[in-house]
Structures are given as C-alpha cells and as structure tokens.
Amino acid sequence: xxxxxxxxxxxxxxxxxxxxxxxxxxxxxxxxxxxxxxxxxxxxxxxxxxxxxxxxxxxxxxxxxxxxxxxxxxxxxxxxxxxxxxxxxxxxxxxxxxxxxxxxxxxxxxxxxxxxxxxxxxxxxxxxxxxxxxxxxxxxxxxxxxxxxxxxxxxxxxxxxxxxxxxxxxxxxxxxxxxxxxxxxxxxxxxxxxxxxxxxxxxxxxxxxxxxxxxxxxxxxxxxxxxxxxxxxxxxxxxxxxxxxxxxxxxxxxxxxxxxxxxxxxxxxxx
Amino acid sequence: xxxxxxxxxxxxxxxxxxxxxxxxxxxxxxxxxxxxxxxxxxxxxxxxxxxxxxxxxxxxxxxxxxxxxxxxxxxxxxxxxxxxxxxxxxxxxxxxxxxxxxxxxxxxxxxxxxxxxxxxxxxxxxxxxxxxxxxxxxxxxxxxxxxxxxxxxxxxxxxxxxxxxxxxxxxxxxxxxxxxxxxxxxxxxxxxxxxxxxxxxxxxxxxxxxxxxxxxxxxxxxxxxxxxxxxxxxxxxxxxxxxxxxxxxxxxxxxxxxxxxxxxxxxxxxxxxxxxxxxxxxxxxxxxxxxxxxxxxxxxxxxxxxxxxxxxxxxxxxxxxxxxxxxxxxxxxxxxxxxxxxxxxxxxxxxx
Numbered sequence: 085x086x087x088x089x090x091x092x093x094x095x096x097x098x099x100x101x102x103x104x105x106x107x108x109x110x111x112x113x114x115x116x117x118x119x120x121x122x123x124x125x126x127x128x129x130x131x132x133x134x135x136x137x138x139x140x141x142x143x144x145x146x147x148x149x150x151x152x153x154x155x156x157x158x159x160x161x162x163x164x165x166x167x168x169x170x171x172x173x174x175x176x177x178x179x180x181x182x183x184x185x186x187x188x189x190x191x192x193x194x195x196x197x198x199x200x201x202x203x204x205x206x207x208x209x210x211x212x213x214x215x216x217x218x219x220x221x222x223x224x225x226x227x228x229x230x231x232x233x234x235x236x237x238x239x240x241x242x243x244x245x246x247x248x249x250x251x252x253x254x255x256x257x258x259x260x261x262x263x264x265x266x267x268x269x270x271x272x273x274x275x276x277x278x279x280x281x282x283x284x285x286x287x288x289x290x291x292x293x294x295x296x297x298x299x300x301x302x303x304x305x306x307x308x309x310x311x312x313x314x315x316x317x318x319x320x321x322x323x324x325x326x327x328x329x330x331x332x333x334x335x336x337x338x339x340x341x342x343x344x345x346x347x348x349x350x351x352x353x354x355x
Numbered sequence: 356x357x358x359x360x361x362x363x364x365x366x367x368x369x370x371x372x373x374x375x376x377x378x379x380x381x382x383x384x385x386x387x388x389x390x391x392x393x394x395x396x397x398x399x400x401x402x403x404x405x406x407x408x409x410x411x412x413x414x415x416x417x418x419x420x421x422x423x424x425x426x427x428x429x430x431x432x433x434x435x436x437x438x439x440x441x442x443x444x445x446x447x448x449x450x451x452x453x454x455x456x457x458x459x460x461x462x463x464x465x466x467x468x469x470x471x472x473x474x475x476x477x478x479x480x481x482x483x484x485x486x487x488x489x490x491x492x493x494x495x496x497x498x499x500x501x502x503x504x505x506x507x508x509x510x511x512x513x514x515x516x517x518x519x520x521x522x523x524x525x526x527x528x529x530x531x532x533x534x535x536x537x538x539x540x541x542x543x544x545x546x547x548x549x550x551x552x553x554x555x556x557x558x559x560x561x562x563x564x565x566x567x568x569x570x571x572x573x574x575x576x577x578x579x580x581x582x583x584x585x586x587x588x589x590x591x592x593x594x595x596x597x598x599x600x601x602x603x604x605x606x607x608x609x610x611x612x613x614x615x616x617x618x619x620x621x622x623x624x625x626x627x628x629x630x631x632x633x634x635x636x637x638x639x640x641x642x643x644x645x646x647x648x649x650x651x652x653x654x655x656x657x658x659x660x661x662x663x664x665x666x667x668x669x670x671x672x673x674x675x676x677x678x679x680x681x682x683x684x685x686x687x688x689x690x691x692x693x694x695x696x697x698x699x700x701x702x703x704x705x706x707x
Contacts, residue, residue: 139593165595172589179585180640185359192583193595199579199643200361245594 090114090150091281092138092249097147099133108133109306110147115249115298120275121283122296122313126326129302131285132173132253138283139170139251151249165193169247173254173285175238177227183237184222187213190244205244212243215270217263231258239267243274250282256291264288268295293317293340301325313340323348359641367644371651375429378658382425383417385662392416427560428552428661428686429654431616432626434567436653438609439627440634440646441574444581445605446511453613453627456518456606457495460525462617463548465491467532470543484547485618492614495521499606508588509602549685550623552661563615570612571650577605578642585642624687625694626657632701660689 092115099108108130115121115138123131136142137149140156149156151167159167169190179186190212191205201209213219216236226234235258242250250271256264272295274280286292292299292313299316301309303325309316317340319330329345383401384394392400397417404410404418438453446455454460469487476483502517503509533544580601583591588598616623630653631645638644664684 136589139589141589141592161592161597162595165593168593170589170593172587175590176585176587180635181582181585185641186586189582189586190594192579199364200359 089116091117091152093148093150094134094138095148095150097137097144097149099130099137099142100145105145107305108137108145111307113300113307113310115281115283117248117281118275118278119281119298120272120296121281122292122299123283123285123302124287124289124292124299124316125302125308128304129325130305131302134300134302135170135251135253135283135285138249139168140164141170162193162196165245167247168249168251169242169245170251171238171242171253171255173257175234177229177231177234179226181226182223183213183218183226183229183240184209186226186237187218187222187240187244190241193245208246209240209244212240213237215243216240216267232260232263235259236263236267248280250280252282253285254287255284256286256288264291271295289317289322289342293342317342359639359644364644367638368647368651371648371655374655375651378425378429378655379422382422382658384421386416386421386424386665397421423560424552425658425661427620428658430560430564430567431552431620431623432630432654432657433571433650434612434616434653435623435627436630436634436656437571437574437646437650438613439653440631440642440649441577441581441605441609442627443631444585444642444645445602446515447585448515449632450628451515452624453609454522454617454622454624455515456499456610457520457522457525458492458610458613459617459622460522460529461495462488462492462614463622464525464528464532465489465494466547466618466621467529467536467544470540470547471532471536473540488621489614489618491525492610492617495525496607496610496614499610500603503603503606509599511602514606546685547621550621550687552620552686553683563619566615567612570608573604573608574612575646575650577601578646581605581642581646585640620686622687623657623690625690625698626653629694629698630656633697636701656693657686657690660693661686663693664689 094111094113096110096112097108098106098110100106111134123134125131133142137144140149140159143157151159151164156164181189184206188201188205188209191201191208195202195205210219210222213222216239218233218236218240221229221233226237229237235255239252239255242252256267259267268284268291271282271284275282275297284292284296296313299309299311299313300307301316301321308325309321317332319332322328322330322332322342327348329348331343331345333341333343335341381394383397384392392413396413400411400413400417404414409415435453439451442451442453442455443449445451448455466484466488468491469484474483474487498521499514499518503514533541536544580591580596583594583596584598584601591601592598613627631649634649634652635645638648664686667684667689668682
C-alpha cells in the first residue's frame with residue numbers, strides 16, 4: 085500500500101551478508117517529510133545497515149524500499165543523489181581540499197556539466213557552512229581541522245546537497261556539547277520548516293529524546309520498537325536491549341531524560 | 356589553497372601552456388651538442404625550408420631531429436605524469452605510479468623477448484620490439500581486467516597487490532630471458548630498460564597520438580568524479596558517481612596510454628611519481644587543477660631532462676677540460692638524478 089504522505093517507505097526489507105545471510109529481519113517503517121527519525125540500539129544491531137539500505141548503497145535481500153512511491157532501484161543515481169544525501173560514519177579527514185571546496189562538492193549531483201561551481205552553488209555552500217558554524221574556517225584545509233570540525237564540514241556538504249531526505253550516521257559522535265545541540269536543533273528546524281526529512285543513527289539517547297520526532301529501536305537485526313519517543317524510551321524496552329539498568333525521568337518540557345544506572349545482569353546487547 | 360575559480364583555473368593552465376609552448380619554441384635550438392645550431396639560427400632557417408635541392412642543414416637539425424624528439428618527450432611526460440596523478444588518486448597511495456599495475460614490466464618483458472629472438476620485422480613502420488612491448492603491456496592490462504571481472508566493488512588494495520605481483524612475475528621472467536641472451540642482446544636489453552627518447556626507425560611522435568589524445572581527454576574529464584572519490588566510495592556513490600565505472604575507465608585509459616609510451620620509450624622512471632607530487636604542492640590536490648597541471652608540468656620536466664641528458668657530457672667536458680665525446684645520457688638517469696632529490700625533499704617536508 086502506498087502512503088501518499090510518505091517520503092521513504094521500507095516495506096518488509098531484509099538483508100544479509102555472505103557470512104550472516106539473515107542479518108536484518110523484516111523492517112517496516114515509513115519516513116514522512118518533516119520528521120526527524122532516530123535509529124537507536126547497541127553496537128551491531130543493524131542501524132548502519134538500515135541507513136545504507138535507505139541510501140541505496142546496498143540492496144535489500146527481499147522486500148521493497150520506495151521513495152515517493154518509486155522503487156529506490158528505479159531512480160537513476162544522479163536523480164537519487166539530488167533527493168537523498170548520506171553521510172557515512174567516518175568520512176575521511178585526510179583530504180587536502182579546502183572546507184569551502186568540500187562543502188561545494190555537495191552540489192555535484194545538481195551540476196551535470198561545467199568544471200566550476202556556479203554563483204548559486206557557492207551561495208548555497210556558504211549558507212550550509214553558516215548553518216554548521218564552519219564558515220569561519222572556510223579557507224582552511226580539511227586535514228588541518230579537528231575531528232569535530234571536520235564532522236561539521238561533512239554535515240555542511242550534505243546540507244549543500246539540498247536533499248529531501250538526509251541520512252546521517254552518528255553525525256554528532258565527535259561534536260562538543262554546544263555543537264551537538266546547535267546542529268541537531270538546526271536539522272530539526274529545517275525538517276519542521278518542511279521540505280526535508282532527517283534520519284539519524286545515534287548512540288546518544290538523550291539527544292534522540294530531545295530532537296527526534298520518531299524513533300526506531302534496533303537489536304540484533306530486528307526493529308524492536310518503532311514510534312514516538314515517549315513510547316520507545318521506556319525502561320521495559322531499553323533495558324533488555326542495551327543490557328543496562330536505566331532510570332527515565334520526565335523533564336518539565338515533557339521530554340524524557342535517560343539516566344543509565346549500571347550494567348544489567350544480562351550483559352551488553354543481549355536481546 | 357583558495358577556492359578554484361574559473362579565473363584562477365584559466366590563469367594556471369595558461370601558465371602551464373606557456374611553459375609547454377616555450378619548450379617547443381626553443382627546442383630547435385637545443386639538443387645534440389655535435390652541432391652548434393642555435394635557436395635563432397634554427398628559426399631563421401625555418402623560412403628557407405622550401406629550398407631546393409635540400410633544406411638548409413640548420414632546418415634539418417632543428418626541425419627534423421630536435422623538435423620531434425622534444426615533442427616525443429612532451430607527449431611521454433604528459434602521459435606519465437597524468438597517469439601517475441590518476442593512479443595516486445585512484446589507489447589513494449602516494450607511491451603509485453603509471454607502472455604500479457605492472458604495465459611497464461609487461462612491456463619490458465615483451466621488448467626483451469623480441470630482442471632475445473632478434474625479431475627484426477617491422478609492421479606498419481613500427482619495429483617488432485615496439486610491437487612486442489605494446490603487446491606485453493596489453494597482456495598485463497588484460498590480466499588485471501580479468502582479475503576485476505565480476506566484482507561489483509573494486510578493492511583497490513587487492514588490485515594494487517595483484518598488479519605489483521604481476522610486475523614481479525614479469526621481472527623474474529625478464530631475468531630468465533636475459534640469462535638466456537648473448538652478450539650483444541644483453542647490452543641491447545640493458546639499454547632498452549634505461550628508457551630512451553631516440554625515435555626508433557621512422558616512428559614519429561605523431562604515431563600514437565590517436566591513442567594518447569583521447570586518453571588524455573577522458574582522464575582529465577574524470578576530475579570532478581575523482582574529487583568525489585577522494586571523499587570515499589560511499590559518499591561518491593550517494594552523490595551519483597558510478598564508482599566502479601569510474602575506476603575501470605581510469606584504469607583502462609591510463610593503462611593504455613602508459614603502454615603506448617612504454618612501447619616507444621621504454622620504462623622512463625620518476626616522471627609519473629614525482630611530477631604529480633610537485634604539482635600538488637604548488638597547485639593543490641583539487642583534481643580539476645592537479646590532473647591538467649601534472650600533465651603540462653610532466654611534459655616540460657621530461658623535455659628539460661632530455662636536453663640535460665644530451666648536454667650533460669659536454670658540460671662535464673667543459674668543466675674538466677677534457678673532451679668526453681658526444682654521449683647522450685640515458686633519460687632514466689637524468690629523471691632520477693633530478694627527480695629523486697625533489698621527491699626526498701618533499702617527503703622530508705611532509706614528515707616534519
């Protein structure tokens with residue numbers, strides 16, 4: 085069934101590696117424009133695999149992924165690149181290109197011919213750098229930046245791609261507290277303003293609680309829980325998945341605050 | 356490095372183009388020291404090239420011997436430096452050269468076989484040694500492509516290992532062929548292995564342009580996708596680059612162009628390793644500028660090295676007050692003597 089409001093539909097998708105043929109059990113979820121999705125779960129749960137499936141980097145073993153009702157496979161790579169941007173977990177840092185160059189390269193799918201970025205491209209790149217507070221070192225070489233600074237540059241490049249769907253694999257892992265909050269609130273703001281949906285893989289449950297409108301909790305290749313943060317972030321769901329005893333507090337703004345208390349009896353990742 | 360704009364791009368390329376043009380312009384006046392024809396005299400004779408029964412000697416020396424040799428040096432330098440820059444980018448390896456996939460070793464083995472069995476037949480005006488070298492290189496390229504067949508993802512490290520191993524195998528076979536050769540053949544083999552810009556027979560620098568020019572154009576046109584590739588294969592793929600196709604196109608065209616040069620000039624070293632590094636230091640690693648500038652500077656570098664190879668012995672003679680005769684140093688010696696110090700200084704600067 086095609087949902088008319090849906091941007092990306094994951095319909096009973098499975099995936100396997102040669103050495104683990106039944107890695108991902110049927111996943112079903114629908115990403116709509118304006119939503120910020122958080123994919124959470126312990127190491128090796130299949131979060132990145134799910135994100136790579138959404139990006140079209142790998143193909144489902146069975147099931148279907150549809151983007152605006154069209155099969156993801158049927159969209160030509162260039163067109164797909166104009167609609168879906170992806171940021172891998174560890175994008176390279178040892179790149180001898182300037183920050184502005186790296187961000188402007190996000191415009192690649194929009195410019196078929198011609199060697200140079202247009203004035204428009206550079207304006208969009210500048211705006212993307214301002215959004216991630218990287219404009220101040222626009223002329224520095226990427227390889228001279230710190231890990232967190234480089235991560236923000238790569239996020240800028242993904243923004244400069246002006247996608248309808250933005251897929252980010254642990255985009256805040258190297259960021260300090262200030263930039264974690266400023267980047268995620270920026271992304272959430274862009275999504276809320278319309279025209280964009282964001283999917284973030286993250287280990288930070290509190291950031292997920294604060295900024296995601298929908299969550300998918302994964303464990304051992306299964307989506308154990310899908311829904312609103314209030315429904316997913318409850319001890320009965322999180323504790324067995326993470327193997328950690330937790331206390332969850334509701335803050336004054338109606339957000340969940342997750343406090344890990346210590347390792348549970350089951351050990352990490354037991355589900 | 357500043358953002359690459361149309362203006363800075365055109366200015367840099369114009370600089371490289373001017374250097375190449377300058378090399379071509381003075382080439383009739385520089386070269387074989389046995390004759391003292393200078394630049395001015397050579398160009399003056401150019402106006403009298405239609406004289407009967409024969410054009411002036413200065414014209415013949417300047418425009419039939421020296422300039423074609425320099426043009427061959429230019430085309431070889433352009434090809435080797437461009438392919439070196441492409442391979443260094445593609446394999447993410449600073450030590451990659453046009454010969455990394457074993458193309459030069461395959462070509463050399465082919466040439467050695469032709470020398471060992473005294474193949475003297477020329478085909479289409481091209482000597483058997485050249486043909487055999489070209490076929491040897493093509494065989495290596497074919498094996499490399501067989502190796503990549505059926506993969507959806509090309510692991511560049513495995514490809515590098517396969518290429519290096521192939522090269523080692525060819526080197527071992529070269530030892531075998533050399534050990535089975537006569538003294539005269541061994542001498543010829545060693546000379547061939549040094550690389551040379553002496554045009555063999557009536558083979559002209561224009562003969563492999565139909566292969567080289569399309570290869571140059573295709574490789575330089577890969578600059579933008581190659582820039583994306585530098586950011587990682589996943590990122591490039593999600594930006595619409597067909598990564599496998601990019602890799603195969605680069606390997607195919609760079610290999611064919613290298614094979615076409617090795618067949619004529621032998622394995623001239625260091626151009627393909629050093630020039631891309633020097634270019635990156637001067638103009639940055641943006642492939643849009645790195646690839647064409649490496650090509651232009653590579654051409655100029657090899658042409659100048661060739662002049663040095665022809666003049667070095669008479670300079671040495673002038674210094675020592677003895678006549679050392681007219682000896683042309685092997686081009687591979689000069690590129691190494693000039694190139695190795697530059698490379699070591701660069702490596703040192705990077706390490707500091």
